[in-house]
Amino acid sequence: QVQLVESGGGVVQPGRSLRLSCAASGFNFDKFGMHWVRQAPGKGLEWVSFFSAEENSEFYADSVKGRFTISRDISKNTLYLEMTSLRTEDTAVYFCARDGPHWDVDCWGQGTLVTVSS
Amino acid sequence: QSALTQPASVSGSPGQSITISCTGTSSDIVNYNYVSWYQHHPGKAPKLIIYEVNNRPSGVPSRFSGSKSGNTASLTISGLQAEDEADYYCSSKRSVTRFFGGGTKLTVL
Numbered sequence: 001q002v003q004l005v006e007s008g009g010g011v012v013q014p015g016r017s018l019r020l021s022c023a024a025s026g027f028n029f030d031k032f033g034m035h036w037v038r039q040a041p042g043k044g045l046e047w048v049s050f051f052s053a054e055e056n057s058e059f060y061a062d063s064v065k066g067r068f069t070i071s072r073d074i075s076k077n078t079l080y081l082e083m084t085s086l087r088t089e090d091t092a093v094y095f096c097a098r099d100g101p102h103w104d105v106d107c108w109g110q111g112t113l114v115t116v117s118s
Numbered sequence: 119q120s121a122l123t124q125p126a127s128v129s130g131s132p133g134q135s136i137t138i139s140c141t142g143t144s145s146d147i148v149n150y151n152y153v154s155w156y157q158h159h160p161g162k163a164p165k166l167i168i169y170e171v172n173n174r175p176s177g178v179p180s181r182f183s184g185s186k187s188g189n190t191a192s193l194t195i196s197g198l199q200a201e202d203e204a205d206y207y208c209s210s211k212r213s214v215t216r217f218f219g220g221g222t223k224l225t226v227l
Contacts, residue, residue: 004163037164037218044205044218044219044221045156045158045207045218045221047215047216047217047218050214050215050216052214059215061215095163095164097164100154100166100169102152102154102169102170102173103150103152103154103169103170103211104152104154104166104169104170104209105154105156105164105166105209106166106169106175107166108163108165109163110162110163
């Protein structure tokens, strides 16, 4: 079955960098677009970034544009999110998710917690 | 700010029906039949429960249903069960990116 497992979260100081990983299994990873979605404490879901498999291109929310980079390694079936210049407002649980065929997000991981604090 | 507006909370008793609204604009819900709904139990992975306005993925109970009228989409849960207590989010096509509603906390009394 489809499985998405995030890792790489932790506590980091403002201004520093962190890289999240998402190991995918159970489907043809190279054929699907992939998202990162986050949830700050006490807040709702916020879409962060999308990697389009069709166009081999990346898209970002305005709040992270220029600071975060999404990428993937097809040989490792792994999605990444490189986060730089981190801010306290980036503190959140980060979910990796698969782009569905109906303009939806059809599979989600359990998330990894990123805490930006001095 | 979210492009899609949901009530912050709704509640209902077991066995009752509830409806959660999701109000968008002419840039999203009005123009596209790509409305999806997600159920999120805190600490767990969110789950897709409705796609393309009113379709249920395999395994989602039929008591979950969706609809759309004008710029408002709705999720109805009939025959409420205790395990339905969760946060619910709507989403709609708007551009190549994705947007979620602010989320609605469902309490089963």
